[in-house]
Amino acid sequence: KAGVTQTPRYLIKTRGQQVTLSCSPISGHRSVSWYQQTPGQGLQFLFEYFSETQRNKGNFPGRFSGRQFSNSRSEMNVSTLELGDSALYLCASAQGAATEAFFGQGTRLTVV
């Protein structure tokens, strides 16, 4: 059974650019959650999608957005990148609410 796949694994971008990260959940999983992990703040919740609908959103600026496709794959986009956006971005997939979630290996974004 394939795990959660995040692409790319590493990314370097310049301030002001935008970036799109991808997450392919485990087959059959319809819930995808995104988290930002930094040494100073730890893991912080960005948003959660279920069946193409955003059901929950964390406390991040509007520069952070996401979407989910009909095959449950999800993308998150960060526009007008800032140095502080450098982080490990993790996605987790689950069959639904109150079920075990599985995290991907993450995308390491560096903004220079």
Add this chain to the structure above:
Amino acid sequence: TQLLEQSPQFLSIQEGENLTVYCNSSSVFSSLQWYRQEPGEGPVLLVTVVTGGEVKKLKRLTFQFGDARKDSSLHITAAQTGDTGLYLCAGGAGGGGADGLTFGKGTHLIIQP
């Protein structure tokens, strides 16, 4: 804003010793999850506790959820080098899943041979 405080932040002990990691909050959570994360990997779920006072055992790991569902502890007996990693607690509004979890900043555990 719900916060989870983990202690200690760093812990380095010898193989064979016992240890306890704590996760505390002023807020009540419906569920509390514990994860372990290794370098270059995403967190891996160890256990979910949902009932106040609940105790769960996973081999040498014992997890406890406080009676008031505001705190939790992880106890490792006879630590092994393979237990090395970042241990994270996460509070949720439901009985599981990764939607809207509040994570602690983690305990970096190093088990020395």
